[in-house]
Every structure is written in structure tokens, then in C-alpha cells.
Amino acid sequence: MLTNALIYLFAAVISVPIAKRLGLGSVLGYLIAGVLIGPFVFHLVGDQTDVMHFAEFGVVMMLFLVGLELRPSRLWQMRRPILGLGGLQVVITALVIWGLIAGFSDYPWQVSLAIGLTLALSSTAIVLQSLTERGLLKTQAGANSFSVLLFQDIAVIPILALLPLLAIGEITHAQNDHGSLIAHLPNWAQVMISTATIVAIVLGGKYLAAPFFRFIAETRLREIFTAFALFIVVAITVLMQAIGLSPALGSFLAGVVLADNEFRHELEVDIEPFKGLLLGLFFITVGASIDFQLLFDQPMFIGLSVFALILVKLVVLAGIARVSSMSKSQGILFTLALAQGGEFAFVLASSARQFAVFDDALVNLLTVIVALSMLVSPLLLVAYEVYFSRKDQQALPEQDTDIESTEHVILAGYGRFGQIIGRLLIAQGFKLTILDHSPGQVDLVRRFGNKVYYGDAARRDLLEAAGAHDAKLLIIAVDEPEKTMEIIHTAQKHFPHLKLLARAIDRRHAYELIQANIHGMRRETFDSALHLGVDALQLLGISEAEAKHAGSVFEEHDDEVLRKLAEVWGDDQRYGMAVQKGLQELKQVLQDEANERQAQKNENS
Known part of the structure; x- marks a missing residue:
């Protein structure tokens, strides 16, 4: 086992950098x-x-x-491209392949239809990974490709349900019992149990997950949080x-349900490394499983x-790109991105x-045909x-599939200080990604309808998950000076555009913040103390205009002295x-x- 692991890792370490270097x-x-x-x-x-089988966990993760990035409301907003583009692609492709196989082979119509449905799907893993690497996922073609892939992933469930109806031979008990504990039950019972399981996943994710996450987060043990995140994915798969039913679709459903959870960012950054490794392992096994003997024979x-x-x-x-009014370059990208078989073809063929x-x-x-198409893709x-310049790519405004990363401002810390900032920006129409490291504070604020997420903003991976690559502004409102400086150092090192x-x-x-050369800072008590001082001057007989002017002069001078x-x-x-010297200058x-x-006054009198 260790020898095989060494071989896989060595092959990846050698081949992947070379492939990346060659573009x-x-x-x-x-x-390869x-x-x-x-x-x-x-x-x-x-x-x-x-x-x-083990590597397929990469697809599941x-x-x-993907589900975590799609809040139910966002999924509902995407219903037209998902059902329209995705539905057209799957139905038309399956029918065309069905017709071709029925016309040029001796297979029964049931087998031809099953082949058409199997080959109609594209590779979610390859398309998303390839488009993300090239920065193309947020283009018009990338967004439409994502919608098609989402429909395909959902379509796996009804296709699996249809396969027993296409059987042309007798299904033995051994064949029918493909790892399912309910395969021996009547069809109506299987449907009821499957429906109840899906409902349980939805309700559990909505009402039970948050208390568990909150309890674990309060321990401040990151490895336990990671273990629980992996437990969720593996448990749903099993x-x-x-x-x-399809483990991948179950995990997607769980992700959508947890998309509104305050621990969503933390979940994403904890699972991401495992997903990357297992997806790489999945692609390696696809390459290794190609039956070249069959290829050489035929x-x-x-x-x-x-x-x-x-x-x-x-x-x-x-054809779909044309009727959906994509530009030429975007239509070609959409067409080329999805022109391969998918990993679910292996699942459907086995079933x-x-x-x-x-x-x-x-x-x-x-298996050989699909694997080779994935190799060519x-x-x-x-x-x-x-052949196509990137200048022709038309990025979609506000179509970021990352978590809540539209007109992007990230606010770290949502206590009494951060809430004032947040309310002001939200009132002006800005949408924020708000992070707070206190589970109790996150829970309290979310009870009032605010979208706040749990996580340590000093972590690069969490900022990345919150959309820091696309964000314009990071506001740090935490109440710990050391944590503030950690966040600043992380942001300046990895996201210098922020x-x-x-x-x-x-x-x-304040001195440390000035030396850090950030774009601006405010002392938490200065403004309120200054305003109270202005009020005091008025009560002592100074006019309102003079008191405010004195406060303005004081503020300007204090800021100058502070920087010196x-x-x-x-x-x-x-x-x-x-x-x-500063005190003397102020008095003067x-x-x-x-x-x-x-x-x-003397002149006026």
C-alpha cells in the first residue's frame, strides 16, 4: 500500500508540473x-x-x-440556465447518440438509450478544474458550463432510477443488490426510504449541524473541526x-443545505486540500484504467x-450556444469545455x-471511450x-460562484465596532462577506437575520474562500491588536491588491497600524470622546460653531502628531x-x- 502511494505521489510530482509548464x-x-x-x-x-472507489471521494468532496457555494436562493435564481441549458444538452445529446447507435449497431433500443444517457454527461471534475485553473469559470461560458454540469449531476438520480426499467435480461439478486441495503424491498418501499433519507439530510443540515459545529468551534481545536467536516462527507457517502443513490448528489445536496450555515467558509477551507488530492488521485486512476489492449485490438x-x-x-x-446568444469566443469556449465523457459514466456503466x-x-x-475523451478534453x-485572445472573454458581473463575493467588501470582526460599519455599508447597498472568530457572537448576530460566517480571518485559506482574490476592500474590526496585525500581514503578503x-x-x-502602511485606520474611542468634548465646550458657554471648529482643529492636529x-x-x-513638543504645539x-x-469679535463690535 505504501509502495503504491509512493508511486502515485511520485508520478503526480513529476507529471503535473511538466504539464503545467507546457500549458x-x-x-x-x-x-498522463x-x-x-x-x-x-x-x-x-x-x-x-x-x-x-477511494479516489471517487474527490468527486464527492x-x-x-460546489453545493456550499450555492445558497438555496442562489440555486433558485439559476433555475433557468440550469433547466434550460442543462436540460437541452442532456436530452438532445442522449437522443442523438441513441439514434446513431440504434441506426449503426445491433444493440436493442434499451441498450442504445442507456448508452446515450451514459455518454451525454460531461466531466464535472475536469471542466471545473480546467476552467478554474485558467481563470475562465467566471466568464459567460464558464457560468453556463457550470449550469449544465449542475443539471447533469442532478440528472444522475433519475437516470439511475431508469436503468432497471431498461433491463433486457433477468436481474439476479446478486446483480440487484449493488451495495444497497434496501434492494430486496418493494419499489414503493425503496422510494419512501430514499425520500425519507434525503429529507433527513436536508433537515439535519438545516437544524442539527449548526449546534454541533458551534460546540466543536468553541474548543478552538482546528483538527477536530476538520475531522467533523470529513465525517459529514464520508457519512453522507456511506x-x-x-x-x-448517488453519493455525489447526496454530498451536493448537503452542501446546498449548509450554504447558509455560519461555518460554511471554515468547512470549505478544511475540505479543499483533501478534495484536491483525491481529485488528482481520481484522474490518475482514470489514466491507469485505460485498457490499451482493447484499444490496440480495435x-x-x-x-x-x-x-x-x-x-x-x-x-x-x-447549437445551444447559438440559441442562447453567446458571443463567438464564449460560445466556442462553452462548446469545447463540455465536449467529453464524464466520471459519472463509469458509475452509470457499472450500474x-x-x-x-x-x-x-x-x-x-x-470505459475506454470515455477515458480517452477525458484525456483529449x-x-x-x-x-x-x-487561437482566441483573452480580451474577448466577457466576464459576467456579479456571477461569482464563490460565497457571497459580489460587490466585494470583506469585514473581519462583527462586534459592537464592526456592526456599525456593516450597517452603514449595507444601507448603502454594498454586500459584505462578514467573518467573526467567536462562535457565540456569530450565533447571536445570525439570530437577527445577519449573514455572518465563522472563521479566523488571519488564515490565508479562509480569506481566499471568502473571495479575497476578487475583493476590493478588507475592513479589520476585531478587538485584538495582535490578531489585527496577523490579518494585515496575511492580506499584504497574499492579497496585495486589497x-x-x-x-x-x-x-x-495605532502606531503599529501606521507603520504597517495600510490605507486607513480609526481609533475606537477617539471619535466618541472628541464629540463628547465638543458637547462639553458648548455646555461651558462656547458657541456650537466655535466648539465644533475647536474639535476639528484638535482632530487634525492630533492626527498629524500621531503620525509623527x-x-x-x-x-x-x-x-x-x-x-x-506635540502638547506645546497643540496649546499654541x-x-x-x-x-x-x-x-x-473686536472688529465686529
């Missing part, structure tokens, strides 16, 4: 690594079945994260497999089949064999980048002298102002 993308690098270590090249690894037939699959998808997708729709030979043939995007505003706890903290003192902070002798300024006002 081919990491997905193609993983696939799998081909090289597989049984038909260097034969470093053998049967990939068990490894692929990816769909969980549960969905136990009732014969090179012409398989080559034409792969070409026909890609061609059919290109034609169908091009079709278990339901006596496919035989072993057909499953092996489809990244090259299509490379061709797109070569404008930074910060809350200063006291004068010493920041330059000598740390040198006690120079600092002491600067403080005394105020005295000059008083003399000027008195002179004006």
Missing part, C-alpha cells in the same frame, strides 16, 4: 501520470478498481464544495450508497467512437451492468487559449520629547485660534 493544465498531467504508471506502460500499479473503431462522441457534443453544444443492461464487454468499451481548452482599513484599539496599536510619534515609536527618549494652535476669534 496543458494539471488535469492532463494527472491523466496514470497512463505512465498503469499496466500498459511501465506496469508500476495493477488493478485500479479499489483505488478508484468537489460536489460538496448513507447514500446504503440506499442505492484502434480504428475506438478512435472513430471517441471522435464521434466529441463531434456530437461539439455540434449539440454549439447498467448490475441491472443486466450492459455486458462486461460493453462496459469495458465505454484538456487539449481542446489549450487550443482555445492558443485596500485595508483597520480598527485601532489604542494609541500604541509613530515614526519615533520604540525610542523612549525621542518619543518623550516628541510628546512634549488652540491659543492662536482663540486669539483669532477674539480679534474678529
Whole structure:
């Protein structure tokens, strides 16, 4: 086992950087690594079945994260492109492939239809990974591709339900019991149990997950939080497999349910590394599982089949792009991105064999065709980048699939100070991503309808999940000076484009913020104390205008002195002298102002 792990890691470490350097993308690098270590090249690894089952957790985690990025309201807003573009693509592609196979082969219509449905799906893993790497996911074509993929992922459930109805042979008990604990029950009972399970996932995610997350977050043990996040994904996978449903769709559903949860950012950053590793392992196993012996035995037939699959998808997708009024470059990107078979084809083909729709030979043939189409797919995007300038890409405004990262301001800290800032910006129409590291505060604020998320804003991965790459402004309103400086250092190092505003706890903290060269800071008690001082002047007989003017002069002078003192902070002798000089200057300024006002009064009288 350790030897195989070493081989996989070594292959990835060598192949992926080379592929990236050549502009081919990491997905193609993983696939090539799998081909090289597989049984038909260097034969470093053998049967990939068990490894692929484990690696499919990468797809499951990816769909969980996709679900986390889609609040139910956002999903509802996307219903038209999902149902329109996605529905058209799956139905038309499946019908065309069904017709071609029925016309040019001896397969029964049931088998032809099952093949059409299996090959109609594209690779969620490859498309999302490739578009994200190239910065194309937020283009018009990227957003539409995402909608199509989402429909395909949802369509897996009804396709799986349809397969038993297409059986052309007798389904034995062993075939029918494909890991499901309820396969022996009547169909109506299976439907009821499946529905009840989905409802339980929805209700559990909505009402039970938050208290558990809050309890774990209060321990301040990050590894336990990570363990619980992984537990959720694995538990849903096992549960969905136990009732014969798609684990990937179950994890997606759980992600959507948890999308409104205050711990959503933390979940995302904890699962992301595991998803990346397991997706890489999945791509390697796909490459290693290609049956090159079958390819060598039937090179012409398989080559034409792969070409026909890609061609059919290109034609169908091009037609959809045209009727949906995409620009030329965006339509071509949309068409090329989705022109391959998908990982769910392996799941559907295996299920079709278990339901006596496919035989072993057909499953092996489809596996090779789909795997080769996945191998070719990244090259299509490379061709797109070569022949089409990025200046033609039309980014969609406010179509970011990241969590709440529209007109983007990130507010770190939502206590008494941060809430005032938040209310002001929200009242002006800005949408915020708000982070707070106190589980109790997050829970309290969310009870009043505010969208606040749990997490430590000093963590690079959390800021990235909150959309820092696209954000314009980061406001730091936490009440711990050390934590404020940590957040600033993280932001300046990894997100140098961000404008930074910060809350200063006291004068010493203000010096540190000035030295950090951020865009602005405010001392938390200064403004309120200054306004109270102005009120005091009025009660002492000074006119309102004069009192406000005195306050303005004081504020301007104090800010100037503050910045001068920041330059000598740390040198006690120079600092002491600067403080005394500042006080004398302030007295002189105020005295000059008083003399000027008195002179004006004398002139007027």
C-alpha cells in the first residue's frame, strides 16, 4: 500500500508540473501520470478498481464544495440556465447518440438509450478544474458550463432510477443488490426510504449541524473541526450508497443545505486540500484504467467512437450556444469545455451492468471511450487559449460562484465596532462577506437575520474562500491588536491588491497600524470622546460653531502628531520629547485660534 502511494505521489510530482509548464493544465498531467504508471506502460500499479472507489471521494468532496457555494436562493435564481441549458444538452445529446447507435449497431433500443444517457454527461471534475485553473469559470461560458454540469449531476438520480426499467435480461439478486441495503424491498418501499433519507439530510443540515459545529468551534481545536467536516462527507457517502443513490448528489445536496450555515467558509477551507488530492488521485486512476489492449485490438473503431462522441457534443453544444446568444469566443469556449465523457459514466456503466443492461464487454468499451475523451478534453481548452485572445472573454458581473463575493467588501470582526460599519455599508447597498472568530457572537448576530460566517480571518485559506482574490476592500474590526496585525500581514503578503482599513484599539496599536502602511485606520474611542468634548465646550458657554471648529482643529492636529510619534515609536527618549513638543504645539494652535476669534469679535463690535 505504501509502495503504491509512493508511486502515485511520485508520478503526480513529476507529471503535473511538466504539464503545467507546457500549458496543458494539471488535469492532463494527472491523466498522463496514470497512463505512465498503469499496466500498459511501465506496469508500476495493477488493478485500479479499489483505488478508484477511494479516489471517487474527490468527486464527492468537489460536489460538496460546489453545493456550499450555492445558497438555496442562489440555486433558485439559476433555475433557468440550469433547466434550460442543462436540460437541452442532456436530452438532445442522449437522443442523438441513441439514434446513431440504434441506426449503426445491433444493440436493442434499451441498450442504445442507456448508452446515450451514459455518454451525454460531461466531466464535472475536469471542466471545473480546467476552467478554474485558467481563470475562465467566471466568464459567460464558464457560468453556463457550470449550469449544465449542475443539471447533469442532478440528472444522475433519475437516470439511475431508469436503468432497471431498461433491463433486457433477468436481474439476479446478486446483480440487484449493488451495495444497497434496501434492494430486496418493494419499489414503493425503496422510494419512501430514499425520500425519507434525503429529507433527513436536508433537515439535519438545516437544524442539527449548526449546534454541533458551534460546540466543536468553541474548543478552538482546528483538527477536530476538520475531522467533523470529513465525517459529514464520508457519512453522507456511506448513507447514500446504503440506499442505492448517488453519493455525489447526496454530498451536493448537503452542501446546498449548509450554504447558509455560519461555518460554511471554515468547512470549505478544511475540505479543499483533501478534495484536491483525491481529485488528482481520481484522474490518475482514470489514466491507469485505460485498457490499451482493447484499444490496440480495435484502434480504428475506438478512435472513430471517441471522435464521434466529441463531434456530437461539439455540434449539440454549439447549437445551444447559438440559441442562447453567446458571443463567438464564449460560445466556442462553452462548446469545447463540455465536449467529453464524464466520471459519472463509469458509475452509470457499472450500474447498467448490475441491472443486466450492459455486458462486461460493453462496459469495458465505454470505459475506454470515455477515458480517452477525458484525456483529449484538456487539449481542446489549450487550443482555445492558443487561437482566441483573452480580451474577448466577457466576464459576467456579479456571477461569482464563490460565497457571497459580489460587490466585494470583506469585514473581519462583527462586534459592537464592526456592526456599525456593516450597517452603514449595507444601507448603502454594498454586500459584505462578514467573518467573526467567536462562535457565540456569530450565533447571536445570525439570530437577527445577519449573514455572518465563522472563521479566523488571519488564515490565508479562509480569506481566499471568502473571495479575497476578487475583493476590493478588507475592513479589520476585531478587538485584538495582535490578531489585527496577523490579518494585515496575511492580506499584504497574499492579497496585495486589497485596500485595508483597520480598527485601532489604542494609541500604541495605532502606531503599529501606521507603520504597517495600510490605507486607513480609526481609533475606537477617539471619535466618541472628541464629540463628547465638543458637547462639553458648548455646555461651558462656547458657541456650537466655535466648539465644533475647536474639535476639528484638535482632530487634525492630533492626527498629524500621531503620525509623527509613530515614526519615533520604540525610542523612549525621542518619543518623550516628541510628546512634549506635540502638547506645546497643540496649546499654541488652540491659543492662536482663540486669539483669532477674539480679534474678529473686536472688529465686529
